[in-house]
Amino acid sequence: MDDVTEAVEVFVRLRPRLVRIAHRILSGASEAEDVVQETWLRWQRTDRTAIRNPQALLVTTTTRIALNVAQSGRRRHEVPMDFGSVEILDTAADPATRAENHQAAEQVLLVMLASLSRAERTAYLLREVHDCSYEQIAATLDIELANSRQLVCRARRRLTLELAG
Structure with a gap:
């Protein structure tokens, strides 16, 4: 199997998880999709021969891009936050999702306290x-x-x- 095919398979397998991570940080499905798309673009440009754990790299990349979007001036000043219309994604109550929720909440709290x-x-x-x-x-x-x-x-x-x- 060539490198590109393997890279696509890894990304497609992890994509639902990456969308959930970005959505929890940004509370918007469209913004989460944009973050995952940016993660895909970066994944394509990455030298994957040096990567030992593709899942860790993709999760970290998605989290950092989502946090950058959350902190950006464009989002803070132009997008009003209406808690009544927050989009909801279907997330299973499995241990991995709970751990991701906990980690995302910690990161958001740290950003706010900073x-x-x-x-x-x-x-x-x-x-x-x-x-x-x-x-x-x-x-x-x-x-x-x-x-x-x-x-x-x-x-x-x-x-x-x-x-x-």
Whole structure:
């Protein structure tokens, strides 16, 4: 079997999984299809003789392209996010899908937290994850109580704006 035929077979076999990954990150079937198409183009240009695990490469490529699209200015500023009309893909409840969902959610969370300043991120995580009081946050960060409240408030506002689009 020649390299091109094998490359096509690998991609076709993994394509449904790649679409699900991109869809979970972008929440849109058409954007997910575009990401998978870009993955296919990159897969065609790749020197596949050096690839030990084609599945890992294709999943990683799809994830990174989808995250780039999610972070792009065009998407953030021109596409309103309407949670009532989010397209739904049929995803089976198998362990691989659950693991992909978990990984995609972690990556989206990391991208969103990266948009915060260090102080906002720390205050937000102390408050929301560790359930610290504002007094504890102020003492930990060596700031005034009002400042700790303001940092958490700003972080929530920024994350809400990130989610909205």
